[in-house]
Amino acid sequence: MPVTVELLAEIDAGLATLAAEQGLSLNEYVRRLLEERVPRHGQPTLSPAKRAAAWRESVRGPPHTPPLSDAAISRLSTYAARG
Numbered sequence: 001m002p003v004t005v006e007l008l009a010e011i012d013a014g015l016a017t018l019a020a021e022q023g024l025s026l027n028e029y030v031r032r033l034l035e036e037r038v039p040r041h042g043q044p045t046l047s048p049a050k051r052a053a054a055w056r057e058s059v060r061g062p063p064h065t066p067p068l069s070d071a072a073i074s075r076l077s078t079y080a081a082r083g
Helices: 009-021 026-037 048-058 075-082
Strands: none
Touching: 009 026
C-alpha cells in the first residue's frame, strides 16, 4: 500500500545520505527502517541462527573506528583538565 509522508528538508536530506551510504534508494531505505520497527503479526519467530544472521546484516554498515590509545584512556588524561 503506497503511503505519502511530508518530511522536513533536513530529515529528507539526512535519510537520503544514510540511504546512499548503504547503497540503497531512499524508498528502499525508509521501507527497511519501517519494517524493522513495526512487528508483523502472525509471522513465526525466527530461529536463533536466522536472528543472528539478520543482526549481522544490520550491523554490517557502521564504519570501523580504531581503538583509543593507552594515553587517551589513562587516569592522568581523565583528570588532567581538573588541575
